[in-house]
Amino acid sequence: MAALVYIGNLGPQTSSDDIREAFSAAGHAPRAVKLVRDPVTGRRRGFGYVELEDEHAAAAAMESLNGASVAGRRLSVEPATSHQRSRFIGERWESADTSER
Numbered sequence: 001m002a003a004l005v006y007i008g009n010l011g012p013q014t015s016s017d018d019i020r021e022a023f024s025a026a027g028h029a030p031r032a033v034k035l036v037r038d039p040v041t042g043r044r045r046g047f048g049y050v051e052l053e054d055e056h057a058a059a060a061a062m063e064s065l066n067g068a069s070v071a072g073r074r075l076s077v078e079p080a081t082s083h084q085r086s087r088f089i090g091e092r093w094e095s096a097d098t099s100e101r
Contacts, residue, residue, distance in 0.1 A: 002031060003058035008047040008076035010035065016048070022070045023050060028061035049080060 007019060016033040023030045035048035052058045058079070066077040 001054060003052050003055045004080040005050050005052065005058050005062060006047065006076075006078045006080045007050055008078070009073050010044065010046050010048065010075075011071045011073045012044055012046070014044070014071045014073070018071055019048065019050060022065065022068065022075070023052075023061060026061065026064045026068070028052060028057055028064070050077075 010019075014035070016035050019033050019035070020030055023033075030050045030052055032051040033048065034050075036045045037043060038045055050061070052061055062077045062079065065075055068075050068077075
């Protein structure tokens with residue numbers, strides 16, 4: 001079953017491709033990446049979510065990527081809360097970057 005992790009402390013220019021690349025380079029290919037935008041301004045809010053294959057992959061990704069540097073910022077990679085999962089896991093994410101729309 002897929003697992004969702006929260007990623008925080010993202011810079012305003014960080015793209016889902018940057019996140020996808022960081023996770024893949026660490027051996028944790030994401031199924032989907034969603035960077036959250038402000039609904040009014042369209043600006044990125046500095047956090048997002050990564051869907052991984054299963055809980056084991058999520059735990060390994062959190063261990064290896066929490067504190068890693070991406071685009072000059074230290075990532076915060078944590079388990080998504082039940083509220084975050086219920087809000088976002090139900091969405092149908094595409095493989096392509098959905099945050100660029």
